[in-house]
Amino acid sequence: MELTRRTFLKLGAAGAATFAINGSLSGAARAMELKLGGKDISRLTRKERQAIPSTCMQCVTACGIIGYVEDDRLVKLEGNPEASNNRGRMCARGQAGVNQVYDPDRILYPMRRVGQRGEGKWKRITWDEALNEITAKLKAVRDGGKPEEFVFHYGRNRMSWILDPFMNAFGSASVGNHTSICEASKFVAQQSMWGPYQDVNDVANAKYILVMGCNPLEAHTVHNALCQRVIDARAAGARMVTFDVRLSNTAARSDRWYPIKPGTDGLVALAMANVIIQNGLYDEEFIETWTNVTVDELKEHLAQFTTEMAARESGVPAADIEKIAVEFATIKPSTVISYRGMVSHYNGMMNERCVMLLEAIAGNIDVKGGRCLKRTGKWANPFGSPKEAKAKIGAVDPKKDYPLAAHKVAQEVLPRIGKGEGKVQVYWTYCINPPYVMPDGNRQMEVLKDEKAIPFHVCSDAYYSENAALADLILPDATYLERYDPETSPSFTIVPFIQVRQAITNPLGESRPTQDVLMELARRLGIGDFLNGIKDSAEYLRKAADATEGLKDVGGWEYIRKVGAWYDKGKKPDYKSYAKELKPEDLKPKSKDERIVVDGKTGTVYKLDKDHPDKYESDKQYVGIRIGGKYYKGFKPYKFPISGKFEIRSALMAKYGFPELPTYIPIPTHQSMKPDELILTTFKVNVHTQSRTQNCKWLTEIHNDNAVWINPVTAAKRGVADGDLVKVTSKVGSMEVRARVTEGIHPGVVAVSFHSGHWQYGRYCSGKKAPAGVGDGEDRHVWWKNFGVLPNLIIPVATDPIGGGQAYMDTVVTVDKTQAGRG
Amino acid sequence: MADKRFGMVIDLRRCHGCKACQVACKSENDVPLGVWRSWVKEVEQGTYPNVKRHFLPRLCNHCEHPACVRNCPTGASYKRPDGVVLVDRNKCIGCRYCIASCPYQSRFLLADEKVADKCTFCAHRVDQGIVPACVNTCIARARIFGDLNDPNSEVRQLVDSHPVQVLKPEAGQSPSVFYIGADDNAMRGSEAG
Amino acid sequence: MNASIVYDVFHVNPFGWVVAVYFTVSAMAAGAFLLAAAVNLLGLKGQQAVGRTAALVAPLAGALAGLLLIAELGRPTRFWRVFTHFNPASPVSWGAFILLAFIIIAVLYARTVLAGKEEGSRGLVAAGAALACLIPVYTGFELVRGRVSPLWNSPLIPVLFFFAAGVVGLSAVVLIGSALTAGVARRLGASGVAAAGDGVAPAAGLGKTIAFFLAGSLVLVVIQLLALAGASTEAVTIVRKVLAGRFAVLFWGGYLAVGTVVPFVIFTGRGAGNRTLQALASLLAVLGVFALRLVDIIGGQSFPLN
Structure with a gap:
């Protein structure tokens, strides 16, 4: 597609928004303007560069990208104009992806530890040696009859297409993740109410945007797509109000910024809900038809x-809460964007339930301009499906302590392994960095160093992370620009899409995609039946593309490898998907073992079969919901067997002794704070993603050192001036950090970004070459000398008892000027 | 028909300071660390809780009357008929008078090549009909690029229909980069805090 | 309302101390030649040795200035490019040709002086003097046109540079003259006048002339600072930096006390006849001008433009 600014302007709602802000553009504008992208020219040779579409992984957003190649070298990345979410644009992180490939501190060959664990002494070995060693270890685990003692712990996992069948075939369900250090409590809340986790704020069509505890203009799941549409909506006149402890760029670009005490956002949402209900501004039809409470019940509860x-x-x-509530209910469409500032608390899961309640009573659920269910594309799977493994060690999924933590409790995996909650023989880490990203990093490190708790640690990483430094064997992973994955992401056009991730360049050195390593291991371990003879990830993707519904009709692999993305061009957004009526055949049993029954009280339509012979206990049994004699799709459960209605009252919560209606849970540690104590919160900046982008020199050049934000009043009380060194002390540790005295923060809060303070991860962010680092990169031009601090080291492990999320935003600290004074 | 005159409009009602332009430029033009052809300045002002932060994306203004070209002794710095101001690296002797004379600090000396360098409006792309890299990636679509001499171009129409601003109009350079909605404090050079 | 910059990139200042040396040395060449020209053209009796010393100092300083200028380029081997292109709008372009022509004439004149034939070269001297006058003008214009900086964009700068040329050019002659051995001094004073002892003894008038230029410089500097003190925010900031901030030691101590007041007192006071004191005063006067150039150049770039 020839995408010029002119044609861009004609595209859909975004185009309308651009017109609106840019005022009276002549309709007769001549189509002469330059192309917006899709093509790149070499600066030196003036020749067109080779373009290969793929999918970004600098964060989880999965933007469609185009890699430009010159002399077999990746030289530039751009957004793919064919990708409907990011529409040809890319953020700073994505632009810096080139740095990931050519990081001089990349690990380019397998290495085995020679000294003590963590000593930093390594020996280069061959892939064959490495794979032989792993195969022998894993065989021993399996032959010992305890496959669950092989623990696979991943962080950013975009390869579940191979990892899931591999682990199932192996027989271990001991799979750790990292969701709970991010948004798990939000997900659990959503699953308890409307089924699937995640949401899509359809802000492109919104007129009133309430931002509560998040920063969509700088960082968000599916950031770029959301951010673009917030800006379009604002340009088209939408109002935006932001609650945040600090002046984020989102707060700065809002009509109003409300500093708020951490952990009270949910209560504000409840109070707004109360205003809406008491003033009769609610959506009666939705509440009475689609939720499991009545207006009267809500009136009474919310009072x-x-x-x-x-x-x-x-x-x-x-007065402001009241005003915003009325605006929210009357300036329609409206929606609340909420994220970690809302849920990364002791009461995080409940806070999100409060927001969901607010959205529901305002009639915003899955409507145009409201809070929508996610639409994601579906790839065909040319693999077989091994039987789901059930055996797992308690440490990776402590259901006994957190019965509703459906996204597990990542921050407690290592501490629990350290305490002996399940024996581990092999611990394999992939794209995760526990010492850096988890709370109480020192404790995480202690366990990683403990050879009794973790006898063998395999680490797949392209970089010498703080975690890799504590491994026994390092497998050099390919970067996301050198590998293959089927991709999709929640769609902000409300029309699902799929994207391809394909190698833009060949893996550097001896690096190899972990996907291919797992396939090779499956063959070596004799558990590779599910592979169906597929050799590697490239072949998997080719076969998957050629078998994917819709895509195969336009050319399958040949189409998507050239275009990069596919969606059904004829499909329109299907808002209010829950209200879709079921077809008669949907209500018929699929086999003779099945029976379809309706719960007389809740209206849930579900099936009974040999796995679930007598009651509704699994989301897999759900068929639909009967309301007023009609059968609807309803809110399809995910994991939790909810009714199919939007569950404001939760039987699930009641079952485990949690409040069944959305309510306010004060944070215990905040109730007994001394006058000089402050709350430490952390935040992301717009040029970094968690822990994994600081090796990118172009990003770290922008954000290398970090400072703790402190209000002038708070600073003055402590004799602290801008730039002074201060000591921030929590119950698990302290850190010395520069103070940034700013009017843009709540006086009771100090905030610090969490992208700095690496002590490994290469020269650009730690000042230290990795053991296998090669060349001098751009060392001669590196001008920054400070690498900042890592707040996670002084944040204790603190888990939301319902959602399982880590309460990063609750830490009580003291802040004092250091002896050293001015830094 | 009159010559083209390329120019840019930066709509600060849309910019949210993401710095994608800043990094895209490093990548597209292989700009070393420590020097910038394109960057985003941020200014904070106000008193809690009424605080604002302003963003000001910066690049070479490709002035109509560029001091750098006037001061260049060798003709290395030159302005093309389409208004793009460039440096011929083969002619540059590294005397740095262009750097000193730019009122916008848009120029710098390359540490390795020892010649003056700056934003080229991505002339290598523009010459083949593609917008500059910063415009391509701008998440907010705050950057609009085109021919100021074309009455139908979007940049021309924006300049004509909005109260646009340029940096340091008193410097008499006649910049080709226009801002919509820029904050005075962000545009001022003062380091007074 | 208080505004603070929370993110910006840094800009390496294009000019450093080498440029201050170049400005000082080029001024020295110009001042020395003008002295030589004055002696020659005005036929100053009793100053021939001084004039000859000056005639030798001028080409040496001029050549040094040229070498500094080349060495200071990012790409010194390409210096010839300034001569294959002429940009009438660029002070540097003018300057390159002026300096080259000056060096050639100064060398030619030095040869005639060494050959003892300087009396027959009045045309050459006149041309050299004209070029010498242009040197402080074009170097001044390099600053005036150099940057949007309150310290630089003043029409007083070329005049100030002219006075500076007077200070350093004459001081250099005094200083070098006093360091010459008796033999060389005798040769320079071949016509038999003013060669005495083991050096070239300047007439008392020379010291007084330097004192005049020192005072003139100071008046111009004061006028400039007074003018700036009430101007833009940037100008006020800079004046504050010069008088009480980063550059205060250089300005008060280096330029004013050591580089202006002390030599002025020596040249105009009772020590005027003492050759050692005169040499010392000359050295201090040169250093004073250099200190002022450092303040001008580094101070003038010491604030962000945007």
């Missing part, structure tokens, strides 16, 4: 959450 009470707790003036 306790007065704006005065919310004001007292949160610091947001009562």
